[in-house]
Amino acid sequence: DTAVSQTPKYLVTQMGNDKSIKCEQNLGHDTMYWYKQDSKKFLKIMFSYNNKELIINETVPNRFSPKSPDKAHLNLHINSLELGDSAVYFCASSPRDGSSGANVLTFGAGSRLTVL
């Protein structure tokens, strides 16, 4: 029943490790996103994919690499983790690519990453 599901919910790891977060949506939406929410609670867009194609790639380190095998999945792989990567990462989806107004986002429950 879960509309946007992401795993794992919690991730604790050491600096320098590589980790992945998976995301799947069963809403039939065309567009998927990765957001980072830091300790100050700002939501920052990282990536946006429309039908498996990258349409937004904000200024994030190239240690972060999204992969979209199909339009229902958008995974996030992070290499060489750093302390500053600690945050909550939210996956989201929307019906369209945002070039129309009322494009409501449905978020996953979030993945809390802690880098030690």
Next chain:
Amino acid sequence: GQNIDQPTEMTATEGAIVQINCTYQTSGFNGLFWYQQHAGEAPTFLSYNVLDGLEEKGRFSSFLSRSKGYSYLLLKELQMKDSASYLCAVLDSNYQLIWGAGTKLIIKP
């Protein structure tokens, strides 16, 4: 630069009314969203305004004035479960969502 301002925290009493303000300065405007986020959970959609005026949805209403770069979310008959953060987000001219930091609303009995 682009900027969304909201109060950091507000406190209100159960059963009362509270108004959460949001002012924005963005490059263009294609609509304003309000989302609710309970602690440790995902943001969920509350409302969308693109024209000036008030949109009412049950206990929640959202107002927009484009000329003033201003919106508010009005919550009536407050319940304890309304304790959450309320996020204001504006869609700019490039259809990019610009998010505020959110207002943490604390409801007291």
